[in-house]
Amino acid sequence: MTSTAGIPDVVPAGRLAAGAQPVLPLPGGLELRPWRLDDGDADALHTAGQDPAISHWNLFSVGSRDEARARIERLHARRTAETGAIWAVAPAGGAAVGLAGLNDVDLAGGSAEVVYWVLPEARGGGIAVAATRALSRWALDELGLHRLTLCHSTGNPASCRVAEKAGYLFEGTHRSALLHADGWHDQHVHARVSGDPA
Numbered sequence: 001m002t003s004t005a006g007i008p009d010v011v012p013a014g015r016l017a018a019g020a021q022p023v024l025p026l027p028g029g030l031e032l033r034p035w036r037l038d039d040g041d042a043d044a045l046h047t048a049g050q051d052p053a054i055s056h057w058n059l060f061s062v063g064s065r066d067e068a069r070a071r072i073e074r075l076h077a078r079r080t081a082e083t084g085a086i087w088a089v090a091p092a093g094g095a096a097v098g099l100a101g102l103n104d105v106d107l108a109g110g111s112a113e114v115v116y117w118v119l120p121e122a123r124g125g126g127i128a129v130a131a132t133r134a135l136s137r138w139a140l141d142e143l144g145l146h147r148l149t150l151c152h153s154t155g156n157p158a159s160c161r162v163a164e165k166a167g168y169l170f171e172g173t174h175r176s177a178l179l180h181a182d183g184w185h186d187q188h189v190h191a192r193v194s195g196d197p198a
């Protein structure tokens with residue numbers, strides 16, 4: 001497709017939804033793989049939705065295993081609609097310990113926003129950085145997006161560290177841009193662009 005301004009789409013429609021969602025290997029026997037509707041993943045998502053830090057910074061809560069399953073179905077529907085691509089971070093053969101993926105995918109414009117969280121017991125071992133690096137490589141080099149944005153509250157230094165270590169350059173601060181439970185937060189904007197150094 002070509003826009004009305006005569007600029008070709010950066011990624012052709014249909015490429016994100018085509019075929020199965022890939023499994024991407026991570027160090028330490030972990031992988032990025034599609035979310036499953038089984039009890040293990042539903043319970044992991046339910047636990048995440050009850051975790052104070054995740055519900056605060058990622059702005060979501062999950063009240064039950066059934067609600068978690070419904071959310072997982074919506075994640076898959078968003079990939080089919082080509083508006084998102086969200087993976088579970090999990091040990092091979094095990095239940096999810098984290099989430100990483102792309103929101104607000106704009107194939108025609110070549111952009112998306114990176115999101116992640118890690119369950120409390122799995123934090124501090126480099127999982128978020130490894131997952132962000134792997135999905136960014138896939139999104140830029142395989143899918144063909146041009147620009148990935150990563151935003152976090154200035155009150156969340158752990159997320160800032162993840163962004164820096166995963167190769168997302170700091171671009172600036174948006175004032176009073178995120179509404180959390182305790183009020184408005186300034187947000188750091190980081191981005192990784194096709195061709196940035198590894």
Ligand SMILES: CC(C)(COP(=O)(O)OP(=O)(O)OC[C@H]1O[C@@H](n2cnc3c(N)ncnc32)[C@H](O)[C@@H]1OP(=O)(O)O)[C@@H](O)C(=O)NCCC(=O)NCCS
Nearest residue numbers: 053054057117118123124125126127128129152157158161
């Ligand atoms: C932020 C989060 C995803 C990081 O996951 P993780 O797997 O523990 O991250 P990693 O181990 O890959 O790296 C974390 C880095 O942040 C650093 N860090 C952790 N807490 C920190 C803090 N309070 N201040 C500064 N740096 C901090 C760690 O030391 C590490 O850096 P290092 O390797 O140089 O020591 C996880 O803590 C989380 O899910 N938090 C709650 C939800 C959240 O913040 N989501 C992101 C919303 S933008």
